[in-house]
Amino acid sequence: MEEKNYRYFTLVRLNDKDVEFGRVKISSKSGSPLDAAKKLLTSICEYEGLTKNKKLECKAHFFIRETTSGSGKKVYGPYSGSFKKYDKPVIVKLKDGTIIKHKMYPHVMKVKSD
Numbered sequence: 001m002e003e004k005n006y007r008y009f010t011l012v013r014l015n016d017k018d019v020e021f022g023r024v025k026i027s028s029k030s031g032s033p034l035d036a037a038k039k040l041l042t043s044i045c046e047y048e049g050l051t052k053n054k055k056l057e058c059k060a061h062f063f064i065r066e067t068t069s070g071s072g073k074k075v076y077g078p079y080s081g082s083f084k085k086y087d088k089p090v091i092v093k094l095k096d097g098t099i100i101k102h103k104m105y106p107h108v109m110k111v112k113s114d
Contacts (some may be wrong), residue, residue: 005027005028005029006026006027006028006068007024007025007026007027007028007031007066007068008023008024008025008066008068009021009024009026009033009036009037009040009064009065009067009075009076010023010024010064010065010067011024011040011043011044011063011064011077012063012064012065013032013062013063013077013078014044014060014061014062015060015061015104016061017060021043021047022040022043022044022046022047023041024036024039024043024068026039028068032109033064033066033076034065034108035078036076037062037064037076037077037079037080037081037085037110038096038106038108039046039081039106040062040064041058041060041081041083041108042055042083042106044058044060044062045058045060045083053103053104055083055084055104056082056083056084056104058079058082058083059081059082060080060081060082061079061080062077062078062079062080062081062112063075063076063077063078063079064076064079068089069074070071076110077108077111078109078110078111078113079108079109079110079111080108080109080111081106081109082089082106082107083104083105083106083107084104084105084106084107085103085104086102086103086105088103089101104107
């Protein structure tokens with residue numbers, strides 16, 4: 001049987017409302033549900049109409065569900081997330097010479113239940 005290389009996740013609950021959007025794919029070898037939550041935070045901000053520097057205003061409380069074929073469709077969370085600004089931009093140079101400056105990063109934490 002062929003080994004699965006990816007896991008898929010979707011958003012199921014956002015700020016106490018049921019939703020279903022934002023499918024992401026992460027590596028099954030090194031990825032975790034927290035990695036998927038960080039990727040989904042970008043989808044949440046875009047869904048709320050916040051792009052570029054306005055992402056700093058984006059705050060969310062959400063749950064995600066694994067949708068990988070053959071998985072138990074488990075729900076993970078709750079997660080709380082927002083974007084944070086780097087003290088100093090992180091500069092990445094790609095193989096083709098393109099330079100990308102990352103000015104912010106997704107900050108997502110699993111909320112501990114009482």
